[in-house]
Amino acid sequence: MTNNRQTLQQSAQYVKGVGPKRIQALHKLNIFTVGDLLYYFPRRYEDRSQFKPINKVTIGSVETVRGLVRTFGLRRLKGRRTIFQLAISDSSGVIYGTWFNQPYMKDVFRIGDEVILHGKVDRYRVLQINAPEYEIVKNEDDEDATIHTGRIVPIYPLTLDISQRYLRRLIKHVVDTYAVCADEYIPAEIISRQALLPLPEALQNIHFPREAELIEPAKKRLIFNEFFLLQLALALQRRELKEVQPGIAFKIHGRLIEKFKAALPFSLTASQTKVVSEIEADMASDKPMNRLLQGDVGSGKTIVSIWALVICVQNGYQAALMAPTEILAEQHFRTIEKLLAPLGIRVAVLTSGLKKKEKTALLQAVRGRSVDIIIGTHALIEDDVRCKKLGLVIIDEQHKFGVAQRLTLQKKGMMPDVLVMSATPIPRTLAITVYGDLDVSTIRELPPGRVPVETYWISEKKRLDFYAFLRKKMKEKDQVYVVYPVIEKSLVKDLKDATRMFEHFRDTVFPEFKVGLLHGRMKDDEKKEVMRRFKDGALDILVATTVIEVGIDVPNASIILIEHAERFGLSQLHQLRGRVGRGRQKAYCVLLSQKESEDAAKRLSAMTTTTDGFKIAEYDLLIRGPGEFFGTRQSGLPELRIGNILTDRDILVSARQEAFDYLGHYPGFLEHKQAPLNTELLERFPNTGEFFPAR
Ligand code: ADP
Ligand code: MG
Secondary structure, three states: OOOOHHHHHOHHHHHOOOOOOHHHHHHHHHEEEEHHHOOOOOOOEEEEOOOOOOHHHHOOOOOEEEEEEEEHHHHHOOOOEEEEEEEEEEEOOOOEEEEEEOOHHOOOOOOOEEEEEEEEEEEOOOEEEOOOEEOOEEOOEEOOOOOOOOEEEEEEEOOOOOHHHHHHHHHHHHHHHHHHHHOOOOOHHHHHHHOOOOOHHHHHHHHHHOOOOEEEEHHHOOOOHHHHHHHHHHHHHHHHHHHHHOEEEEEEHHHHHHHHHHHHHOOOOOHHHHHHOOOOOHOOOOOOOEEEEEEOOOOOOHHHHHHHHHHHHHHHHHHHHOOOOOOHHHHHHHHHHHHHHHHHOOOOEEOOOOOOOHHHHHHHHOOOOOEEHHHHHHEOOOOOOOOOOEEEEOOHHHHOOOOHHHHHHHHHHHOOEEEEEEEEOOOOHHHHHHHOOOEEEEEEOOOOOOOOOOEEEEOOHHHHHHHHHHHHHHHHHEEEEEEOOOOOOOOOOOOOEEEEEEEHHHHHOOOOOOOOEEEEOOOHHHHHHHHHHHHHHOOEEEEEHHHHOOOOOHHHHHEEEOOOOOHHHHHHHHHHOOOOOOOOOEEEEEEOOOOOOOHHHHHHHHHHOOHHHHHHHHHHHHHOOHHHHHHHHHHOOOOOOOOOOOOHHHHHHHHHHHHHHHHOOOHHHHHHHOOOOHHHHHHHHHOOOOOOOOO
């Protein structure tokens, strides 16, 4: 006896009409089992249910007609080409179906068959449809069921070796036979609360709806299922981090933090204060903190993170701060050292520039606890960095790190608190999908006195005018970034690069000013030196690549010119723009761009219309889709079969609520490993396996 689940897990090859060759093609669509076919959803639908009287069809529109076969014939054309034509008529007129180079069509029809044709109507002397979808209404094979026409028809995504018609017939058969085997796994109370359709009915209607109105509820049901499982997996992960593992209960108040507050160079914004108190509450609790701190570029995340560092050190623990680039690690080091060394806190930075001996000594010091705060890049997660007593891990600019790296670093401590900072504000829907296991704190306002950066999109014609403007500004001691997409001359024709433009500026355009160059292929020492000189005001212009994209903080720099702006992504442009407008003087971002695609034009005009990082991020997400937004492979974004986190937000939010509530009400639900919900969860998200109680 096989149960329903086993039935759906059978190879798709056992389904009628699937042979060894077809199964190969199906594998390319990721279809292996009967269940996979059931869950292979249409990309869209076509309503072919309304038949037009033949004399009422509109030339140029897609129509569905129905009639009896009057004549047909195959003709040979020049070369080896053929044309097959079929005439059908209803009481109002005659229309032809035409198929080029498909001679076998001559064996498909018989005079008098009732036939439905669907496609775009043309007129070449006669009314005709080229390569129509067709259906023979009465046919021994198909019995009475119309599959391809005369109804709302599903259109599936395909590969080369599979035809729409074949797949549609196959899925029709599978749905009719096996949809009933789709056992319910969502708890009954949730189904009734959310008014969800029974699962077999939803599967039936998502593929072959009798009416258009039936599609939405079916979709909702299936999307809900998917999001519910996803959120349940995230809820479990979060519980594991927060509750099962004991964390450190830090004392929030103390001498050190008081001294730090007294020494702060400015007072916090209301938003920063709120976020600090959220972090304090997490740190005070004996559960590990797992918090995402997000805020627009320049909103002042660094000082908030330093606050957390001080609390950690005050409690006698060490802290690690991980940055995405060496330049940024170096910058954090200088900021933090300046603020905290006077308080007696020992700060060190691990960079790849260190000599072997220095590195060994540093690692020794970290192990021996004579360093309180260690700052570095992903080198920190290499194995030889061992903290004696790690209490807090801060990861800056999260989107450059993978989820796995986050976990590795976390495992270095007992169960240190983790604070992840992101300068690409993540729209809420995305945050709860990808970081559903993290709490989110958001800094919503910028420090006072900031004037929004003025953004202009200019063309080559304005180049010289703009140079004149730069000259004037630099005479007033403003500093300038100029950004290029590539380091050196590349194969792409007419592409300006950082190296040659640096020389051009230095020797020809701005000989009276100091020009520097910064890019990723320079040695670390050189990079450090250039950054230092720019920061100290010894350079007027910094010509750079996107190495300056994240985090660089030079408040006196007030103008950024981005050349070939069309080659940058929207979030990237916004990050680059965030390099300026950090001081009190008026700041400008100038996008120089010649030939833009439509998408690029959208990005550039978005840049000129808003400086709000959250709006930019939402927009970017819409243009690029979630996978690319994060860089698919490291994103940890789950593959979704039907749910779309952008368009199905409402369902996502309610599925999340239900999943987290469910875990709250039934904390031990994983104990019945065989329960339908649990089997399904494990199958869809195998990594939840570790949360099941051991046998
Ligand atoms: P980001 O959030 O992009 O990391 P930073 O932490 O680098 O931003 O802060 C940007 C700039 O704003 C820094 O120069 C910082 O010193 C300054 N800043 C941060 N908070 C405040 C504040 N409350 N008042 C005034 N200036 C602030
Ligand atoms: Mg920062």
